[in-house]
Amino acid sequence: MKILTGNDLKTGAVVWWDGADWSLHVNDAVDVGDEGPAILAREEAERRVNASYAIDAGRDAEGGVRPAHIKDRVRALGPTVRPDLTLKPTEPAALNWVI
Protein backbone atom coordinates (compact mmCIF):
# COMPACT_ATOMS: atom_id res chain seq x y z
CA MET A 1 0.00 0.00 0.00
CA LYS A 2 1.00 3.61 -0.53
CA ILE A 3 0.58 5.97 2.38
CA LEU A 4 1.37 9.65 2.85
CA THR A 5 3.38 11.27 5.59
CA GLY A 6 4.93 14.60 6.45
CA ASN A 7 5.42 16.98 9.33
CA ASP A 8 2.86 19.39 10.71
CA LEU A 9 3.86 22.86 9.60
CA LYS A 10 3.42 24.54 12.98
CA THR A 11 4.59 21.84 15.36
CA GLY A 12 6.81 19.70 13.18
CA ALA A 13 5.03 16.61 14.49
CA VAL A 14 5.02 13.54 12.24
CA VAL A 15 1.62 13.12 10.61
CA TRP A 16 -0.10 10.58 8.34
CA TRP A 17 -2.85 11.12 5.79
CA ASP A 18 -6.06 9.43 6.98
CA GLY A 19 -8.16 10.18 3.91
CA ALA A 20 -9.55 13.46 5.15
CA ASP A 21 -6.98 14.96 7.48
CA TRP A 22 -3.57 14.41 9.00
CA SER A 23 -3.29 12.09 11.98
CA LEU A 24 -0.51 11.57 14.50
CA HIS A 25 -1.06 7.82 14.34
CA VAL A 26 0.26 5.69 11.52
CA ASN A 27 -2.55 3.21 12.00
CA ASP A 28 -4.91 5.87 10.68
CA ALA A 29 -3.02 6.03 7.38
CA VAL A 30 -4.99 5.01 4.31
CA ASP A 31 -3.88 3.53 1.03
CA VAL A 32 -3.89 6.40 -1.44
CA GLY A 33 -3.02 4.32 -4.50
CA ASP A 34 -2.05 6.66 -7.33
CA GLU A 35 -3.59 9.73 -5.73
CA GLY A 36 -0.57 10.59 -3.59
CA PRO A 37 0.99 13.37 -5.68
CA ALA A 38 -2.29 15.22 -6.09
CA ILE A 39 -3.13 15.01 -2.39
CA LEU A 40 0.35 16.15 -1.37
CA ALA A 41 0.30 19.10 -3.77
CA ARG A 42 -3.05 20.24 -2.40
CA GLU A 43 -2.11 19.79 1.24
CA GLU A 44 1.25 21.50 0.94
CA ALA A 45 -0.45 24.42 -0.76
CA GLU A 46 -2.90 24.67 2.11
CA ARG A 47 0.00 24.73 4.59
CA ARG A 48 -1.30 21.86 6.65
CA VAL A 49 1.79 19.76 6.18
CA ASN A 50 5.45 20.21 5.42
CA ALA A 51 8.07 18.01 3.74
CA SER A 52 5.45 15.45 2.77
CA TYR A 53 6.06 12.32 0.73
CA ALA A 54 4.57 8.96 -0.20
CA ILE A 55 5.97 5.70 1.13
CA ASP A 56 5.38 1.98 0.81
CA ALA A 57 3.77 0.25 3.75
CA GLY A 58 2.29 -3.10 4.70
CA ARG A 59 0.32 -4.63 7.52
CA ASP A 60 1.78 -5.94 10.76
CA ALA A 61 0.62 -9.10 12.57
CA GLU A 62 -2.22 -7.19 14.25
CA GLY A 63 -3.38 -5.69 10.99
CA GLY A 64 -1.90 -2.29 11.71
CA VAL A 65 -0.11 -0.15 9.17
CA ARG A 66 3.67 -0.73 9.13
CA PRO A 67 5.89 1.48 6.94
CA ALA A 68 8.31 -0.53 4.82
CA HIS A 69 11.44 1.36 5.83
CA ILE A 70 12.83 1.59 9.34
CA LYS A 71 13.26 5.36 9.04
CA ASP A 72 9.51 5.80 8.70
CA ARG A 73 8.84 3.34 11.48
CA VAL A 74 11.09 5.41 13.76
CA ARG A 75 9.15 8.47 12.63
CA ALA A 76 5.87 6.71 13.34
CA LEU A 77 6.71 5.74 16.90
CA GLY A 78 9.46 8.06 18.13
CA PRO A 79 13.13 7.66 19.09
CA THR A 80 13.87 4.06 20.06
CA VAL A 81 16.31 5.27 22.70
CA ARG A 82 13.71 7.33 24.52
CA PRO A 83 10.62 5.13 24.93
CA ASP A 84 9.19 7.78 27.26
CA LEU A 85 9.05 10.20 24.33
CA THR A 86 7.37 7.84 21.88
CA LEU A 87 3.67 7.69 21.14
CA LYS A 88 3.50 4.54 23.28
CA PRO A 89 5.51 5.41 26.40
CA THR A 90 3.83 2.70 28.47
CA GLU A 91 4.50 -0.04 25.94
CA PRO A 92 8.27 -0.63 25.72
CA ALA A 93 7.61 -3.71 23.58
CA ALA A 94 6.34 -1.38 20.88
CA LEU A 95 9.97 -0.76 19.98
CA ASN A 96 10.12 -4.26 18.54
CA TRP A 97 7.68 -3.06 15.91
CA VAL A 98 10.26 -0.54 14.72
CA ILE A 99 13.15 -2.93 14.42
Next chain:
Amino acid sequence: MYRYDNYDQQMVDTRVAEFRDQTQRRLDGKMTEDQFKPLRLQNGLYLQLHAYMLRVAVPYGTLSGAQMHALADIADKYDRGYGHFTTRQNIQYNWIKLEDAPDILADLAKVEMHAIQTSGNCIRNISSDQYAGAAADEVVDPRPYAELLRQWSSFHPEFLTLPRKFKIAVIASNTDRAAMKLHDIGLRMVRNDAGEIGATFYVGGGMGRTPMIAPCIREWVPLDQLITYTEACLRVYNRYGRRDNKYKARIKILVHELGAAEYTRQVEEEFAHLLSQPIEPPLAELERIGAHFADPAFDPAAPDTLDLSDPAFALWVARNTHPHKQPGYAIANISLKPVGGIPGDASAAQMHLMADLMREHSFDECRVTHAQNIVLPHVRKADLYGVWQQLVAADLAAPNLDTIEDIIACPGLDYCSLANARSIPVAQKISQRFADSGKTGVLGELKLKISGCINACGHHHAGHIGILGVDKKGLENYQLLLGGSEGDDTSLGKITGPGFTEDGIVDAVEKATDVYLATRNEGERFLDTYRRVGMEKFKEAIYG
Protein backbone atom coordinates in the same frame (compact mmCIF):
# COMPACT_ATOMS: atom_id res chain seq x y z
CA MET B 1 34.82 35.31 28.47
CA TYR B 2 33.68 37.54 25.64
CA ARG B 3 30.72 39.81 26.32
CA TYR B 4 28.62 41.40 23.59
CA ASP B 5 29.01 45.09 22.98
CA ASN B 6 26.08 47.17 21.76
CA TYR B 7 26.87 46.34 18.16
CA ASP B 8 26.84 42.59 18.79
CA GLN B 9 23.58 42.81 20.74
CA GLN B 10 21.88 44.96 18.16
CA MET B 11 22.96 42.59 15.40
CA VAL B 12 21.48 39.58 17.17
CA ASP B 13 18.30 41.39 18.25
CA THR B 14 17.75 42.60 14.70
CA ARG B 15 18.12 39.05 13.44
CA VAL B 16 15.53 37.79 15.92
CA ALA B 17 13.03 40.40 14.76
CA GLU B 18 13.73 39.55 11.15
CA PHE B 19 13.20 35.83 11.74
CA ARG B 20 10.01 36.48 13.71
CA ASP B 21 8.62 38.28 10.69
CA GLN B 22 9.78 35.55 8.31
CA THR B 23 8.24 32.83 10.46
CA GLN B 24 4.92 34.65 10.69
CA ARG B 25 4.86 35.10 6.93
CA ARG B 26 5.47 31.37 6.49
CA LEU B 27 2.69 30.51 8.95
CA ASP B 28 0.38 32.99 7.19
CA GLY B 29 1.04 31.38 3.84
CA LYS B 30 2.88 34.34 2.38
CA MET B 31 5.97 32.21 1.82
CA THR B 32 6.35 28.71 0.48
CA GLU B 33 8.57 26.15 2.16
CA ASP B 34 11.04 26.49 -0.68
CA GLN B 35 11.28 30.20 0.09
CA PHE B 36 11.34 29.75 3.85
CA LYS B 37 13.70 26.81 4.17
CA PRO B 38 16.95 28.70 3.49
CA LEU B 39 15.85 31.40 5.93
CA ARG B 40 15.14 29.00 8.77
CA LEU B 41 18.36 27.11 8.09
CA GLN B 42 20.30 30.36 8.37
CA ASN B 43 18.88 30.52 11.87
CA GLY B 44 19.80 26.96 12.76
CA LEU B 45 16.29 25.53 12.38
CA TYR B 46 16.21 22.15 10.64
CA LEU B 47 13.29 19.79 10.05
CA GLN B 48 14.32 16.40 11.40
CA LEU B 49 12.58 13.07 11.84
CA HIS B 50 10.19 13.96 14.64
CA ALA B 51 10.02 17.73 14.69
CA TYR B 52 11.99 20.88 13.99
CA MET B 53 15.49 20.80 15.45
CA LEU B 54 17.25 23.96 16.61
CA ARG B 55 21.04 24.05 16.70
CA VAL B 56 22.37 26.79 18.96
CA ALA B 57 25.91 28.08 18.52
CA VAL B 58 28.30 27.84 21.45
CA PRO B 59 31.29 29.89 20.25
CA TYR B 60 34.46 27.85 20.73
CA GLY B 61 32.49 25.82 23.26
CA THR B 62 32.50 28.46 25.98
CA LEU B 63 29.40 29.10 28.11
CA SER B 64 28.66 31.20 31.18
CA GLY B 65 26.46 30.04 34.01
CA ALA B 66 23.66 32.36 32.89
CA GLN B 67 23.86 30.91 29.40
CA MET B 68 23.75 27.33 30.67
CA HIS B 69 20.74 28.20 32.84
CA ALA B 70 19.07 29.72 29.78
CA LEU B 71 19.75 26.61 27.73
CA ALA B 72 18.16 24.53 30.49
CA ASP B 73 15.15 26.84 30.60
CA ILE B 74 14.70 26.47 26.84
CA ALA B 75 14.82 22.69 27.21
CA ASP B 76 12.08 22.86 29.82
CA LYS B 77 9.89 25.53 28.27
CA TYR B 78 10.06 24.72 24.57
CA ASP B 79 11.47 21.22 24.25
CA ARG B 80 11.09 18.00 26.22
CA GLY B 81 13.36 18.71 29.12
CA TYR B 82 16.75 17.95 27.60
CA GLY B 83 19.33 19.07 25.08
CA HIS B 84 22.00 17.32 23.04
CA PHE B 85 25.58 18.60 23.03
CA THR B 86 27.16 18.03 19.64
CA THR B 87 30.53 17.16 18.15
CA ARG B 88 30.96 20.78 17.09
CA GLN B 89 30.61 22.09 20.63
CA ASN B 90 27.03 23.25 20.02
CA ILE B 91 23.71 22.22 21.53
CA GLN B 92 20.66 20.91 19.69
CA TYR B 93 17.02 20.69 20.70
CA ASN B 94 15.01 17.95 19.03
CA TRP B 95 11.38 18.83 19.60
CA ILE B 96 10.96 22.45 18.58
CA LYS B 97 7.72 23.96 17.28
CA LEU B 98 8.09 26.41 14.41
CA GLU B 99 5.80 28.89 16.08
CA ASP B 100 8.08 28.89 19.18
CA ALA B 101 11.36 29.35 17.30
CA PRO B 102 11.38 33.18 17.29
CA ASP B 103 10.70 33.25 21.04
CA ILE B 104 13.56 30.82 21.64
CA LEU B 105 15.93 32.98 19.62
CA ALA B 106 14.77 35.99 21.63
CA ASP B 107 15.48 34.13 24.87
CA LEU B 108 18.92 33.21 23.55
CA ALA B 109 19.64 36.82 22.59
CA LYS B 110 19.01 37.88 26.19
CA VAL B 111 22.05 35.83 27.22
CA GLU B 112 24.18 36.80 24.20
CA MET B 113 23.56 33.66 22.19
CA HIS B 114 22.08 32.82 18.81
CA ALA B 115 21.76 30.12 16.18
CA ILE B 116 23.14 32.13 13.28
CA GLN B 117 25.35 30.24 10.83
CA THR B 118 24.81 26.89 12.52
CA SER B 119 23.58 25.61 9.18
CA GLY B 120 23.99 26.39 5.51
CA ASN B 121 26.96 26.86 3.23
CA CYS B 122 28.70 29.43 5.37
CA ILE B 123 31.43 29.60 7.99
CA ARG B 124 30.05 27.69 10.95
CA ASN B 125 30.72 28.02 14.65
CA ILE B 126 34.46 28.30 15.31
CA SER B 127 35.60 25.44 17.50
CA SER B 128 38.58 25.31 19.84
CA ASP B 129 40.45 23.50 22.57
CA GLN B 130 38.13 22.81 25.50
CA TYR B 131 41.02 23.41 27.88
CA ALA B 132 41.79 26.87 26.44
CA GLY B 133 42.93 29.31 29.07
CA ALA B 134 43.46 26.54 31.59
CA ALA B 135 45.83 23.96 30.15
CA ALA B 136 49.38 23.93 31.38
CA ASP B 137 50.71 23.13 27.92
CA GLU B 138 49.23 25.97 25.88
CA VAL B 139 51.28 28.66 24.20
CA VAL B 140 48.52 31.21 24.51
CA ASP B 141 44.75 31.21 25.00
CA PRO B 142 43.33 30.46 21.52
CA ARG B 143 39.89 31.92 22.21
CA PRO B 144 40.63 35.59 21.40
CA TYR B 145 41.69 34.48 17.91
CA ALA B 146 38.62 32.27 17.61
CA GLU B 147 36.45 35.21 18.69
CA LEU B 148 38.13 37.51 16.16
CA LEU B 149 37.40 34.94 13.47
CA ARG B 150 33.82 34.63 14.72
CA GLN B 151 33.29 38.35 14.39
CA TRP B 152 34.95 38.45 10.98
CA SER B 153 32.93 35.53 9.67
CA SER B 154 29.53 36.54 11.09
CA PHE B 155 27.43 37.84 8.20
CA HIS B 156 30.56 38.19 6.05
CA PRO B 157 28.79 38.97 2.78
CA GLU B 158 31.37 37.27 0.60
CA PHE B 159 31.21 33.97 2.46
CA LEU B 160 27.51 33.43 3.17
CA THR B 161 26.99 31.33 0.05
CA LEU B 162 30.11 29.22 -0.18
CA PRO B 163 30.19 26.04 -2.29
CA ARG B 164 29.61 24.09 0.97
CA LYS B 165 29.72 24.52 4.71
CA PHE B 166 33.03 25.61 6.21
CA LYS B 167 34.44 24.69 9.60
CA ILE B 168 37.38 26.32 11.37
CA ALA B 169 39.15 25.16 14.51
CA VAL B 170 41.73 27.14 16.50
CA ILE B 171 44.14 25.61 18.98
CA ALA B 172 47.24 26.92 20.74
CA SER B 173 49.04 24.03 22.32
CA ASN B 174 51.20 21.18 21.16
CA THR B 175 48.45 18.75 22.02
CA ASP B 176 45.58 18.87 19.58
CA ARG B 177 42.34 18.40 21.49
CA ALA B 178 40.08 19.85 18.79
CA ALA B 179 40.65 17.54 15.80
CA MET B 180 42.18 20.58 14.15
CA LYS B 181 43.58 18.77 11.10
CA LEU B 182 40.13 17.43 10.27
CA HIS B 183 38.68 20.89 9.68
CA ASP B 184 38.40 23.00 6.55
CA ILE B 185 40.90 25.32 8.19
CA GLY B 186 42.85 24.38 11.28
CA LEU B 187 44.85 27.10 12.99
CA ARG B 188 47.55 26.39 15.50
CA MET B 189 48.66 29.51 17.32
CA VAL B 190 52.41 29.32 17.89
CA ARG B 191 55.21 31.43 19.28
CA ASN B 192 58.39 32.12 17.26
CA ASP B 193 61.94 32.49 18.51
CA ALA B 194 61.38 36.20 19.03
CA GLY B 195 58.45 35.43 21.34
CA GLU B 196 55.86 36.69 18.88
CA ILE B 197 52.52 34.96 18.39
CA GLY B 198 51.50 33.80 14.94
CA ALA B 199 49.49 31.06 13.30
CA THR B 200 50.25 27.88 11.41
CA PHE B 201 47.61 27.17 8.77
CA TYR B 202 46.31 23.70 7.92
CA VAL B 203 43.76 23.75 5.11
CA GLY B 204 41.62 21.13 3.44
CA GLY B 205 40.87 18.60 6.14
CA GLY B 206 37.53 17.05 6.86
CA MET B 207 35.58 13.89 7.45
CA GLY B 208 32.36 13.02 5.62
CA ARG B 209 32.31 10.68 2.65
CA THR B 210 35.83 11.67 1.56
CA PRO B 211 37.96 12.09 4.68
CA MET B 212 41.14 14.11 4.34
CA ILE B 213 43.85 15.26 6.72
CA ALA B 214 44.62 18.93 6.20
CA PRO B 215 48.10 19.67 4.91
CA CYS B 216 50.06 22.54 6.42
CA ILE B 217 50.10 25.31 3.83
CA ARG B 218 51.95 27.94 5.85
CA GLU B 219 54.04 27.61 8.98
CA TRP B 220 53.85 31.21 10.08
CA VAL B 221 51.31 33.95 9.58
CA PRO B 222 51.88 36.97 11.82
CA LEU B 223 48.99 38.16 13.96
CA ASP B 224 48.54 41.34 11.98
CA GLN B 225 47.84 39.28 8.86
CA LEU B 226 45.66 36.58 10.42
CA ILE B 227 42.33 37.64 8.94
CA THR B 228 43.88 38.59 5.62
CA TYR B 229 45.42 35.16 5.17
CA THR B 230 42.23 33.41 6.24
CA GLU B 231 40.31 35.52 3.76
CA ALA B 232 42.75 34.53 1.02
CA CYS B 233 42.18 30.84 1.81
CA LEU B 234 38.41 31.36 1.61
CA ARG B 235 38.56 33.44 -1.56
CA VAL B 236 40.40 30.78 -3.52
CA TYR B 237 37.92 28.19 -2.32
CA ASN B 238 34.92 30.39 -3.02
CA ARG B 239 36.20 31.00 -6.54
CA TYR B 240 37.09 27.43 -7.50
CA GLY B 241 35.18 25.14 -5.14
CA ARG B 242 33.00 22.59 -6.96
CA ARG B 243 29.53 24.14 -6.92
CA ASP B 244 28.46 21.67 -9.61
CA ASN B 245 28.68 18.64 -7.32
CA LYS B 246 27.58 18.74 -3.68
CA TYR B 247 29.73 15.73 -2.86
CA LYS B 248 32.86 17.37 -4.20
CA ALA B 249 32.18 20.88 -2.99
CA ARG B 250 34.14 20.95 0.28
CA ILE B 251 37.51 22.69 0.28
CA LYS B 252 39.26 19.38 0.96
CA ILE B 253 38.38 18.25 -2.56
CA LEU B 254 39.70 21.46 -4.08
CA VAL B 255 42.97 21.22 -2.16
CA HIS B 256 43.28 17.55 -3.04
CA GLU B 257 42.54 18.02 -6.73
CA LEU B 258 44.76 21.06 -7.14
CA GLY B 259 47.42 19.66 -4.87
CA ALA B 260 48.46 21.44 -1.69
CA ALA B 261 51.33 23.22 -3.46
CA GLU B 262 49.15 24.72 -6.20
CA TYR B 263 46.37 25.64 -3.78
CA THR B 264 48.97 27.33 -1.58
CA ARG B 265 50.41 29.19 -4.56
CA GLN B 266 46.99 30.56 -5.38
CA VAL B 267 46.35 31.51 -1.77
CA GLU B 268 49.68 33.32 -1.59
CA GLU B 269 48.86 35.19 -4.78
CA GLU B 270 45.49 36.23 -3.38
CA PHE B 271 47.11 37.08 -0.07
CA ALA B 272 49.58 39.39 -1.77
CA HIS B 273 46.69 41.08 -3.52
CA LEU B 274 44.70 41.46 -0.30
CA LEU B 275 47.66 42.95 1.52
CA SER B 276 47.32 45.93 -0.77
CA GLN B 277 43.78 46.39 0.51
CA PRO B 278 43.73 47.06 4.23
CA ILE B 279 41.13 44.53 5.36
CA GLU B 280 42.93 43.43 8.52
CA PRO B 281 41.34 44.70 11.73
CA PRO B 282 43.75 46.73 13.86
CA LEU B 283 45.64 44.80 16.51
CA ALA B 284 43.93 47.03 19.05
CA GLU B 285 40.72 45.18 18.27
CA LEU B 286 42.40 41.88 19.02
CA GLU B 287 43.69 43.36 22.27
CA ARG B 288 40.16 44.54 23.13
CA ILE B 289 38.86 41.04 22.55
CA GLY B 290 41.77 39.50 24.39
CA ALA B 291 40.96 41.50 27.51
CA HIS B 292 37.73 39.50 27.78
CA PHE B 293 39.78 36.35 28.17
CA ALA B 294 42.13 37.48 30.90
CA ASP B 295 42.81 34.88 33.55
CA PRO B 296 40.25 34.86 36.35
CA ALA B 297 41.38 35.87 39.83
CA PHE B 298 43.06 32.62 40.81
CA ASP B 299 43.94 32.24 44.45
CA PRO B 300 47.73 31.96 44.55
CA ALA B 301 47.45 30.37 48.00
CA ALA B 302 45.05 27.64 46.85
CA PRO B 303 46.29 24.34 48.29
CA ASP B 304 47.74 22.09 45.65
CA THR B 305 46.92 18.80 47.32
CA LEU B 306 44.01 16.40 47.07
CA ASP B 307 42.67 13.90 49.56
CA LEU B 308 42.23 10.77 47.47
CA SER B 309 41.24 8.44 50.28
CA ASP B 310 37.81 7.88 48.72
CA PRO B 311 38.59 5.34 45.97
CA ALA B 312 35.63 6.31 43.78
CA PHE B 313 36.72 9.94 43.91
CA ALA B 314 40.32 8.95 43.25
CA LEU B 315 39.26 7.05 40.14
CA TRP B 316 37.27 10.02 38.87
CA VAL B 317 40.21 12.35 39.52
CA ALA B 318 42.57 10.02 37.70
CA ARG B 319 40.34 9.70 34.66
CA ASN B 320 38.34 12.92 34.45
CA THR B 321 40.65 15.70 35.57
CA HIS B 322 43.52 17.35 33.76
CA PRO B 323 46.47 19.40 35.01
CA HIS B 324 45.78 23.13 35.28
CA LYS B 325 48.31 25.84 34.58
CA GLN B 326 47.61 27.36 37.99
CA PRO B 327 48.84 25.43 41.04
CA GLY B 328 45.94 24.58 43.31
CA TYR B 329 43.45 24.21 40.47
CA ALA B 330 42.29 21.38 38.22
CA ILE B 331 40.40 21.04 34.97
CA ALA B 332 37.36 18.85 35.65
CA ASN B 333 35.59 16.93 32.91
CA ILE B 334 31.91 16.17 33.35
CA SER B 335 31.16 13.04 31.38
CA LEU B 336 27.85 13.07 29.53
CA LYS B 337 28.34 9.35 28.93
CA PRO B 338 26.71 7.46 31.80
CA VAL B 339 26.89 3.71 31.28
CA GLY B 340 24.14 2.79 28.84
CA GLY B 341 23.17 6.44 28.39
CA ILE B 342 22.79 8.66 25.36
CA PRO B 343 26.10 10.37 24.50
CA GLY B 344 25.86 14.14 24.77
CA ASP B 345 22.37 14.37 26.23
CA ALA B 346 21.80 16.41 29.36
CA SER B 347 18.52 17.04 31.12
CA ALA B 348 17.42 20.54 32.08
CA ALA B 349 18.04 19.67 35.72
CA GLN B 350 21.57 18.52 34.93
CA MET B 351 22.21 21.71 32.96
CA HIS B 352 20.98 23.82 35.87
CA LEU B 353 23.27 21.92 38.22
CA MET B 354 26.26 22.37 35.92
CA ALA B 355 25.46 26.08 35.70
CA ASP B 356 25.43 26.32 39.48
CA LEU B 357 28.74 24.47 39.71
CA MET B 358 30.23 26.80 37.13
CA ARG B 359 29.17 29.82 39.13
CA GLU B 360 30.29 28.49 42.47
CA HIS B 361 33.45 26.65 41.51
CA SER B 362 34.74 27.55 38.04
CA PHE B 363 34.64 31.33 37.69
CA ASP B 364 31.23 31.11 36.04
CA GLU B 365 32.49 29.27 33.00
CA CYS B 366 32.31 25.90 31.30
CA ARG B 367 33.28 24.42 27.95
CA VAL B 368 31.42 22.08 25.66
CA THR B 369 33.81 19.57 24.13
CA HIS B 370 33.72 18.06 20.66
CA ALA B 371 33.62 14.71 22.45
CA GLN B 372 30.19 15.73 23.79
CA ASN B 373 31.25 16.32 27.37
CA ILE B 374 31.38 19.43 29.57
CA VAL B 375 34.47 20.91 31.19
CA LEU B 376 34.69 22.97 34.35
CA PRO B 377 37.97 24.67 33.44
CA HIS B 378 39.05 26.21 36.75
CA VAL B 379 38.16 24.23 39.87
CA ARG B 380 40.09 24.67 43.10
CA LYS B 381 41.48 21.31 44.12
CA ALA B 382 40.11 22.00 47.56
CA ASP B 383 36.60 22.17 46.06
CA LEU B 384 36.95 19.16 43.81
CA TYR B 385 35.56 16.55 46.20
CA GLY B 386 32.43 18.59 46.85
CA VAL B 387 31.95 19.19 43.14
CA TRP B 388 32.33 15.47 42.47
CA GLN B 389 29.74 14.60 45.13
CA GLN B 390 27.21 16.87 43.47
CA LEU B 391 28.00 15.36 40.08
CA VAL B 392 27.53 11.86 41.48
CA ALA B 393 24.11 12.82 42.80
CA ALA B 394 23.14 14.09 39.35
CA ASP B 395 24.45 11.05 37.43
CA LEU B 396 27.17 13.22 35.91
CA ALA B 397 30.25 11.60 37.41
CA ALA B 398 30.95 8.64 35.16
CA PRO B 399 34.73 8.15 35.52
CA ASN B 400 35.30 7.29 31.89
CA LEU B 401 36.92 10.16 30.00
CA ASP B 402 38.77 8.94 26.89
CA THR B 403 37.85 5.33 27.62
CA ILE B 404 35.77 2.98 25.51
CA GLU B 405 32.69 4.17 27.41
CA ASP B 406 33.35 7.78 26.40
CA ILE B 407 31.79 7.24 22.99
CA ILE B 408 31.11 9.97 20.48
CA ALA B 409 27.85 9.21 18.69
CA CYS B 410 25.78 11.28 16.32
CA PRO B 411 21.98 11.34 16.86
CA GLY B 412 21.67 8.75 14.09
CA LEU B 413 18.41 7.35 12.82
CA ASP B 414 16.67 7.95 16.12
CA TYR B 415 16.55 11.66 15.31
CA CYS B 416 18.32 12.59 12.08
CA SER B 417 16.67 12.63 8.68
CA LEU B 418 19.98 12.02 6.92
CA ALA B 419 20.94 8.93 8.93
CA ASN B 420 20.88 5.40 7.57
CA ALA B 421 21.21 3.59 10.86
CA ARG B 422 20.85 4.22 14.56
CA SER B 423 24.03 5.20 16.40
CA ILE B 424 22.89 5.67 19.96
CA PRO B 425 21.71 2.10 20.66
CA VAL B 426 25.08 0.79 19.48
CA ALA B 427 26.87 3.22 21.79
CA GLN B 428 24.63 2.18 24.66
CA LYS B 429 25.28 -1.53 24.12
CA ILE B 430 29.05 -1.10 23.83
CA SER B 431 29.18 1.09 26.90
CA GLN B 432 27.12 -1.41 28.88
CA ARG B 433 29.11 -4.42 27.61
CA PHE B 434 32.46 -3.00 28.71
CA ALA B 435 31.19 -1.60 31.98
CA ASP B 436 29.73 -5.00 32.84
CA SER B 437 32.91 -6.87 31.89
CA GLY B 438 35.10 -4.53 33.89
CA LYS B 439 37.46 -4.09 30.95
CA THR B 440 37.05 -0.34 30.58
CA GLY B 441 39.90 0.54 32.88
CA VAL B 442 42.16 -2.22 31.61
CA LEU B 443 41.81 -0.95 28.07
CA GLY B 444 42.94 2.54 29.01
CA GLU B 445 42.68 5.27 26.38
CA LEU B 446 40.46 4.03 23.59
CA LYS B 447 38.42 6.47 21.53
CA LEU B 448 35.37 4.95 19.91
CA LYS B 449 33.25 7.01 17.56
CA ILE B 450 30.00 6.16 15.81
CA SER B 451 28.27 7.79 12.84
CA GLY B 452 24.85 6.83 11.53
CA CYS B 453 25.70 7.84 7.97
CA ILE B 454 28.57 8.76 5.72
CA ASN B 455 28.38 12.42 6.71
CA ALA B 456 30.45 11.42 9.74
CA CYS B 457 29.01 13.73 12.39
CA GLY B 458 30.11 11.03 14.84
CA HIS B 459 33.72 11.31 13.61
CA HIS B 460 33.98 7.57 12.90
CA HIS B 461 37.00 8.10 10.63
CA ALA B 462 38.94 9.48 13.60
CA GLY B 463 38.12 6.81 16.15
CA HIS B 464 40.73 4.38 17.35
CA ILE B 465 37.70 2.22 16.74
CA GLY B 466 35.15 3.71 14.37
CA ILE B 467 31.69 2.49 13.48
CA LEU B 468 29.71 3.60 10.44
CA GLY B 469 26.03 2.76 10.15
CA VAL B 470 24.81 2.04 6.63
CA ASP B 471 21.58 0.96 4.98
CA LYS B 472 21.91 -2.52 3.54
CA LYS B 473 18.77 -3.33 1.59
CA GLY B 474 16.59 -1.60 4.15
CA LEU B 475 18.36 -3.05 7.16
CA GLU B 476 20.78 -1.36 9.51
CA ASN B 477 24.33 -2.55 9.02
CA TYR B 478 27.51 -1.41 10.73
CA GLN B 479 31.01 -1.18 9.30
CA LEU B 480 33.98 -1.38 11.63
CA LEU B 481 37.03 0.84 11.21
CA LEU B 482 40.31 0.67 13.07
CA GLY B 483 43.25 3.00 13.43
CA GLY B 484 41.79 6.48 13.24
CA SER B 485 42.97 9.36 15.38
CA GLU B 486 42.08 13.03 15.69
CA GLY B 487 44.99 14.26 17.75
CA ASP B 488 48.58 15.22 17.01
CA ASP B 489 48.97 11.88 15.27
CA THR B 490 45.87 12.37 13.12
CA SER B 491 45.08 9.36 10.96
CA LEU B 492 42.07 7.93 9.18
CA GLY B 493 40.60 4.60 10.19
CA LYS B 494 40.44 1.70 7.74
CA ILE B 495 37.42 -0.54 7.25
CA THR B 496 38.03 -4.05 8.54
CA GLY B 497 35.76 -5.83 6.06
CA PRO B 498 32.10 -6.83 5.76
CA GLY B 499 29.65 -5.11 8.07
CA PHE B 500 27.71 -6.41 11.04
CA THR B 501 24.27 -6.38 12.59
CA GLU B 502 23.64 -4.25 15.66
CA ASP B 503 24.58 -7.06 18.05
CA GLY B 504 27.34 -8.29 15.75
CA ILE B 505 29.15 -4.97 15.80
CA VAL B 506 29.27 -5.03 19.60
CA ASP B 507 30.86 -8.48 19.48
CA ALA B 508 33.30 -7.32 16.81
CA VAL B 509 34.41 -4.40 18.96
CA GLU B 510 35.03 -6.72 21.88
CA LYS B 511 37.07 -9.08 19.67
CA ALA B 512 39.20 -6.15 18.52
CA THR B 513 39.87 -5.13 22.10
CA ASP B 514 40.75 -8.73 22.97
CA VAL B 515 43.42 -8.68 20.27
CA TYR B 516 44.79 -5.52 21.78
CA LEU B 517 44.87 -6.95 25.29
CA ALA B 518 46.60 -10.09 24.07
CA THR B 519 49.26 -8.38 21.98
CA ARG B 520 49.96 -5.00 23.51
CA ASN B 521 53.36 -4.02 24.73
CA GLU B 522 53.75 -2.19 27.99
CA GLY B 523 52.49 1.36 27.78
CA GLU B 524 50.82 0.92 24.41
CA ARG B 525 47.37 2.32 23.79
CA PHE B 526 44.97 0.41 21.53
CA LEU B 527 45.95 2.72 18.69
CA ASP B 528 49.66 2.10 19.23
CA THR B 529 49.20 -1.66 19.16
CA TYR B 530 47.07 -1.47 16.03
CA ARG B 531 49.71 0.59 14.28
CA ARG B 532 52.43 -1.82 15.32
CA VAL B 533 50.75 -5.12 14.49
CA GLY B 534 48.58 -3.99 11.57
CA MET B 535 45.07 -4.79 10.41
CA GLU B 536 45.43 -8.49 9.58
CA LYS B 537 45.74 -9.74 13.13
CA PHE B 538 42.57 -7.88 14.07
CA LYS B 539 40.71 -9.13 11.00
CA GLU B 540 41.61 -12.71 11.81
CA ALA B 541 40.08 -12.37 15.24
CA ILE B 542 37.03 -10.44 14.10
CA TYR B 543 36.09 -12.59 11.09
CA GLY B 544 37.90 -15.82 11.92
